[in-house]
Amino acid sequence: MSSEFLYGIEVIINGLMAGVLYALVALGFVLIYKASGIFNYSQGVMALFAALTLVGIMEGQVPFSHLINAIFGTELHHFGWEVPAFLAIALTVVVMVIFAWLVQRFVFRHLVGQEPIILFMATIGLAYFLEGVGDLMWGSEIKTIALGLPQGNARWLEDVTSALGDDTFYGFFVRQLDIVAALVAMVLVTALIVFAQYTKQGRAMRAVADDHQAALSVGISLNFIWVLVWSLAGVVALVAGVMWGAKSGVQFSLSLIALKALPVLMLGGFTSIPGAIIGGLIIGVGEQLFEYTIGGPFLGGATENWFAYMLALLFLVFRPQGLFGEKIIERV
Amino acid sequence: MKDSVESYVTDDGRTIGGVMLDLRNITLRFGGVEAIKDISFNIREGEIRAIIGPNGAGKSSMLNIISGFYKPQEGEVLFDGVARPPMPPYQVARQGIARTFQNIALFEGMSVLDNVMTGRMNHMNASIFSQAMWFGKAQREEVENREAVERIIDFLEIQKIRKTPVSRLPYGLKKRVELARALAAEPRLLLLDEPMAGMNVEEKEDMSRFILDLNDEFGTTIALIEHDMGVVMDLSDRVVVMDYGRKIGDGTPDEVRGNQGVIDAYLGVSHD
Numbered sequence: 001m002s003s004e005f006l007y008g009i010e011v012i013i014n015g016l017m018a019g020v021l022y023a024l025v026a027l028g029f030v031l032i033y034k035a036s037g038i039f040n041y042s043q044g045v046m047a048l049f050a051a052l053t054l055v056g057i058m059e060g061q062v063p064f065s066h067l068i069n070a071i072f073g074t075e076l077h078h079f080g081w082e083v084p085a086f087l088a089i090a091l092t093v094v095v096m097v098i099f100a101w102l103v104q105r106f107v108f109r110h111l112v113g114q115e116p117i118i119l120f121m122a123t124i125g126l127a128y129f130l131e132g133v134g135d136l137m138w139g140s141e142i143k144t145i146a147l148g149l150p151q152g153n154a155r156w157l158e159d160v161t162s163a164l165g166d167d168t169f170y171g172f173f174v175r176q177l178d179i180v181a182a183l184v185a186m187v188l189v190t191a192l193i194v195f196a197q198y199t200k201q202g203r204a205m206r207a208v209a210d211d212h213q214a215a216l217s218v219g220i221s222l223n224f225i226w227v228l229v230w231s232l233a234g235v236v237a238l239v240a241g242v243m244w245g246a247k248s249g250v251q252f253s254l255s256l257i258a259l260k261a262l263p264v265l266m267l268g269g270f271t272s273i274p275g276a277i278i279g280g281l282i283i284g285v286g287e288q289l290f291e292y293t294i295g296g297p298f299l300g301g302a303t304e305n306w307f308a309y310m311l312a313l314l315f316l317v318f319r320p321q322g323l324f325g326e327k328i329i330e331r332v
Numbered sequence: 333m334k335d336s337v338e339s340y341v342t343d344d345g346r347t348i349g350g351v352m353l354d355l356r357n358i359t360l361r362f363g364g365v366e367a368i369k370d371i372s373f374n375i376r377e378g379e380i381r382a383i384i385g386p387n388g389a390g391k392s393s394m395l396n397i398i399s400g401f402y403k404p405q406e407g408e409v410l411f412d413g414v415a416r417p418p419m420p421p422y423q424v425a426r427q428g429i430a431r432t433f434q435n436i437a438l439f440e441g442m443s444v445l446d447n448v449m450t451g452r453m454n455h456m457n458a459s460i461f462s463q464a465m466w467f468g469k470a471q472r473e474e475v476e477n478r479e480a481v482e483r484i485i486d487f488l489e490i491q492k493i494r495k496t497p498v499s500r501l502p503y504g505l506k507k508r509v510e511l512a513r514a515l516a517a518e519p520r521l522l523l524l525d526e527p528m529a530g531m532n533v534e535e536k537e538d539m540s541r542f543i544l545d546l547n548d549e550f551g552t553t554i555a556l557i558e559h560d561m562g563v564v565m566d567l568s569d570r571v572v573v574m575d576y577g578r579k580i581g582d583g584t585p586d587e588v589r590g591n592q593g594v595i596d597a598y599l600g601v602s603h604d
Contacts, residue, residue, distance in 0.1 A: 200453060200456045203446065203449060203450055203453070204450070204453060206439070206441070206442060206446075207439050207442075207450050209441075210439035210440060210441050210442065211437050211438065211439055211440070213401075213433065213437045214433070214437035214438060214439060215422075215439075215450075216401070216420070216421040216422050216425070217399065217421060217425060217430070217431050217433070217437065217514075218425055218430070218450050218451050218453050218454075218513065218517065219422045219423075219425030219426045219453050219454045219517070220422055220450075220453060221420070221422045222422075
């Protein structure tokens, strides 16, 4: 096999890995949108907040330490202990569940039956609020996640695959972190699907996504389900935040990954979990391949920044409901 | 005899017990409009109770009050002799009151089987972890619930469409699936909002048979709204007649048939 061809495959593999992360962010949007019709603008900030919380708990940071110090003139910064990773993850999940409950109790319970645009505006407010709370709680400096996730490229993969080509081919270059992220995402998605298909709460979740009135009539509490989906979206945000945070550090720009999920949603449809996953993969592979075949050689490179949005635009024109979304039918 | 709360046996051998649901002086307003004006009636254990009346009489609103979708401004609802505090519909459902809707409210994206399974929601208590891991209590529960659901599917003769997505079913079958889902909850009181609307004669006969059978075999108490007078008179033990939000008649089908107010309401006498 020619090394050109093999390099193309490597581009696709790396595209898939990136796509998994896009899919993960998009998944958070889909969960909430399906169950409550809310387009949650704050999903990206939730990822940032979850990652900040995880790092803060692991390092034994005192939450709101700047605030406390400013008011009481104390010099608190750290508790002086370090929390093991698995415990810190569990505690972060608890924090995200509490967050979900607060959001439901104090924001969306009062907005039931409002126009979608009003719900959307509320989530914009929520995004800024959460961003501020994150800063206040854990500080605004860039943090690194010390979860012990492997960095660097996967040597073993290079060694195994280098035999495929001639002497000028050194094997596929794939980052280990990307492989881990892809595996974690796969486990998470499988767990979500099993949960939705085979548990009582999952069935209730699907029921609420389908018809609120009917769900109420069989004894499902809408509030409980909404807290549940926000919690699940929080867990998805945590995983996305950790994986992106491990790549580029936990900092404000992490919240912008939400923007990357938008084209994924336009491709996959706002209401489809498989759509979010396949949409993410298509965008991931598409932008890498485009850069490799057309963008780099003819357009001066850096096309990854806008390719996804172009693709989304095309979809909006020709198939506005996305690949898997519910068909838009207007009755006259 | 039928006005007392003593239980009695009907001509066809069913036992009608004491009062299960008692509605006292219910008034419901939407803004300035009084949809229901000071209505009282009761539903007794084991009976088929019909609510009839012209369009806009407030029949559906009455059913919505019983199932918790509407909250009356005045009056109280007694269930098993205990005054029921205002509660959301899902809590009413958990008390054993199931219902169907006038404009069918099914989970269109799910299969018939899944739809009926949602009716079992309140018969599942296993923890979320044992459900996900599929062991112990969860496994036993799932098997039991599946058996219960299959019995209902057999009973309503919808075996052939078990796996079909509901969105692909014709109207008459959707109505039947909705009934199956309500039945799956094993309710003590079943509320049916126009179960036969839009059906042809054959479908109506089937539905009447199901209603009679489930009342007879399972002893389910049924309150139903229906426009087809022939059906109502054949099915029900007692009938409430409403017009313009008021109760204008209450009694056995024969009593109601002879009631002058009812005849006026149906034949159209000017209100002055």
